[in-house]
Amino acid sequence: MSDAKTEASPMVRKARAAKAKRSLFADLLATSHAIKRALAPVDVRPSFVSRLADELNANVENARAALVRRQQRHERVKWTVIGAGLMFYSLTLGVVLIRIVRWALSRMRQSSPTHGS
Numbered sequence: 001m002s003d004a005k006t007e008a009s010p011m012v013r014k015a016r017a018a019k020a021k022r023s024l025f026a027d028l029l030a031t032s033h034a035i036k037r038a039l040a041p042v043d044v045r046p047s048f049v050s051r052l053a054d055e056l057n058a059n060v061e062n063a064r065a066a067l068v069r070r071q072q073r074h075e076r077v078k079w080t081v082i083g084a085g086l087m088f089y090s091l092t093l094g095v096v097l098i099r100i101v102r103w104a105l106s107r108m109r110q111s112s113p114t115h116g117s
Helices: 010-038 046-111
Strands: none
Touching: none
């Protein structure tokens, strides 16, 4: 003989599962209704709406101005770095050319025949 509480028939198990689902659904439905009542629409003061709109517009203008300033600073830094790089390149190229000319002149002096007296 089997105990009725430990071995429930498939019908009983399905009935218990359905009852648990219904109670869960009822709890969720009650919670959603409570939230809906708590979040009922509220009439907003027009002064609050206009003040908020003004603040948001001001923030957009400030953000736009900050973005423009950042881009201008980036351009200024970029051209400064390019200028410094070109100066360094020109200076290095000048030093190398001067050394090449000196080397060529010294080779020409050494290879030229000396006129004896």
